Amino acid sequence: MKTAVMALSGGMDSSALLLHLLREGYTVTAISFNYGQKHIIELERAASLIEYLREYNLNVIHHTADLTSATALFSSHLLQQGADVPKGHYEEANMKATVVPNRNAMFASLLYGTALSIATTHETSVEVVLGVHSGDHAIYPDCRPEFYRALEHAFALGNWDSEHVSFTLPYLDKDKIGILNDAQQSVQALGLDFDSVFKRTITSYQPDEMGRSEGTTGSDVERILAFNAIGRKDPIEYILPWEDVLENALQIERKHRENQYKEQLTELQYHVTREAGTERAFTGAYWNEKRPGTYRCICCSELLFTSTMKFDSGCGWPSFHTEHKEANIVRIEDLSHGMHRIEVRCSTCDAHLGHVFNDGPAAYGGERYCINSASLDFEEETGDES
Numbered sequence: 562m563k564t565a566v567m568a569l570s571g572g573m574d575s576s577a578l579l580l581h582l583l584r585e586g587y588t589v590t591a592i593s594f595n596y597g598q599k600h601i602i603e604l605e606r607a608a609s610l611i612e613y614l615r616e617y618n619l620n621v622i623h624h625t626a627d628l629t630s631a632t633a634l635f636s637s638h639l640l641q642q643g644a645d646v647p648k649g650h651y652e653e654a655n656m657k658a659t660v661v662p663n664r665n666a667m668f669a670s671l672l673y674g675t676a677l678s679i680a681t682t683h684e685t686s687v688e689v690v691l692g693v694h695s696g697d698h699a700i701y702p703d704c705r706p707e708f709y710r711a712l713e714h715a716f717a718l719g720n721w722d723s724e725h726v727s728f729t730l731p732y733l734d735k736d737k738i739g740i741l742n743d744a745q746q747s748v749q750a751l752g753l754d755f756d757s758v759f760k761r762t763i764t765s766y767q768p769d770e771m772g773r774s775e776g777t778t779g780s781d782v783e784r785i786l787a788f789n790a791i792g793r794k795d796p797i798e799y800i801l802p803w804e805d806v807l808e809n810a811l812q813i814e815r816k817h818r819e820n821q822y823k824e825q826l827t828e829l830q831y832h833v834t835r836e837a838g839t840e841r842a843f844t845g846a847y848w849n850e851k852r853p854g855t856y857r858c859i860c861c862s863e864l865l866f867t868s869t870m871k872f873d874s875g876c877g878w879p880s881f882h883t884e885h886k887e888a889n890i891v892r893i894e895d896l897s898h899g900m901h902r903i904e905v906r907c908s909t910c911d912a913h914l915g916h917v918f919n920d921g922p923a924a925y926g927g928e929r930y931c932i933n934s935a936s937l938d939f940e941e942e943t944g945d946e947s
């Protein structure tokens with residue numbers, strides 16, 4: 562029998578992880594930690610999920626560990642003694658305020674100790690299963706896989722019988738959307754109801770006493786966008802109606818993307834791709850480019866064209882007769898400037914690319930993609946072929 566020890570925070574990642582382990586047939590010991598978090602209501606949600614699962618004969622050994630006497634010494638906006646949790650997008654620098662020093666090291670240490678105790682008492686191997694995921698790597702240094710590899714190594718060095726305990730990180734390469742998709746599969750396999758599971762979770766770091774939040778902190782926004790991305794309404798209650806909460810989150814996300822593009826692109830690239838501008842003919846970097854290679858979207862790196870699709874149209878902009886078969890370039894009717902044209906945009910990031918006309922080479926279907934160099938990132942193909 563497979564045995565797992567995990568932390569159940571009452572948030573959506575660890576709740577999804579618990580379902581994942583039950584689906585995979587693990588016997589699970591779940592530990593919830595009271596570390597003086599402002600969102601202490603998450604512990605009630607965790608207990609409520611355990612109760613709900615019991616109704617379906619899915620029995621989980623659940624403990625709540627109280628760490629508050631130690632963490633009272635810590636400084637963090639996430640803790641009851643800390644200042645307000647900042648609003649806005651997760652990746653902004655101010656979100657560093659929500660780091661609790663050494664939090665995951667403490668949790669991992671206690672999980673490891675529990676796992677080792679189970680392993681020696683029952684003479685079995687035990688996995689410490691962690692919900693670490695790619696979305697968190699960028700923000701929290703103690704969510705990085707190399708940190709957990711180092712911890713596992715250190716704990717193995719410092720304990721007898723450590724060969725019976727290992728770390729498992731099933732969500733390592735998943736983001737929030739991937740985790741929710743995994744949860745949908747688990748819910749189906751276990752015969753549960755998705756909304757009943759996730760209304761027993763909470764993600765906000767600063768909810769009111771009923772567990773409702775404005776949906777504007779980084780963790781809220783991430784959660785709201787993930788539910789929206791899988792085509793569902795978040796089943797938990799917010800202070801505002803779901804439509805408003807979602808619109809706020811989308812706006813925060815748009816603003817964040819726009820800031821990223823402003824940082825990443827030149828003024829011309831930004832103007833062309835994000836404001837549907839046009840570079841002057843015969844001025845761009847690639848109108849006369851003849852080297853073999855690939856052309857990707859300057860904003861999101863999606864592969865759009867290759868040099869074999871390019872031809873010399875004499876118009877002063879890079880011209881292609883075909884798009885890459887996986888580019889899925891979007892076509893939009895464009896009636897601006899008193900003309901009737903078909904605008905083309907990147908399907909991944911909505912960057913404006915240019916227009917498509919019907920005066921291309923007949924041998925390839927007769928189309929001409931007239932693309933701004935500023936929308937493209939060319940990579941020369943090197944090696945034997947060139």
Ligand SMILES: [Zn+2]
Binds near residue numbers: 858859907910
């Ligand atoms: Zn793109």
